[in-house]
């Protein structure tokens with residue numbers, strides 16, 4: 067069996083936004099010699115190549131390891147809440163302006179507990195496209211796990227998760243920014259939490275800002291844990307990385323072809 071050969075539905079030219087998570091100063095998770103922002107970018111390029119070969123169009127939200135999206139340099143970004151918000155908003159805006167059919171964000175997990183391992187995929191149930199986003203997330207998740215198994219690798223299937231209350235802060239739930247609905251943030255909240263209003267996009271005298279959500283189904287896949295030794299081995303070797311990318315590309319293409 068030639069593992070490189072996968073049966074991907076022929077593309078119809080649909081535009082897929084592939085979003086390698088993090089970038090610039092914001093590196094994401096890092097452990098076992100893996101830096102998430104670089105790993106995500108390499109994975110994005112693999113998925114881009116596979117989808118393009120199959121006949122889809124791909125727009126990457128970033129293609130440069132050293133920079134975040136659209137010339138944003140990552141400087142002055144507040145930590146702790148809405149982190150990298152201007153950068154994340156730029157990714158959403160890019161997808162909306164391009165009229166993309168799907169938005170798929172690529173990440174890997176990191177935790178203090180080195181025993182945590184596996185693949186999980188998020189969607190948001192609290193905005194338009196919830197049903198399609200859930201089906202997209204399920205299709206990506208299933209195909210990544212199946213493709214890894216087919217290629218002879220074991221990965222834990224952590225399932226598909228609603229991100230609606232992924233992070234809680236002072237009793238308020240926050241979804242993943244790139245998946246969630248529009249969100250209003252007041253100047254008072256920013257100041258109370260130690261953020262920099264200018265870095266979040268506030269102009270002088272502005273009392274609140276409202277974020278913009280993607281206008282298409284979206285999902286975010288966490289491809290293994292950089293903090294788990296066995297997962298890190300799979301994230302380091304080219305063959306297993308390519309199998310992960312095949313799973314993501316298969317999931318996307320099968321969703322678009324109505325083969326979920």
Ligand SMILES: [Zn+2]
Nearest residue numbers: 087094173174
């Ligand atoms: Zn990440």
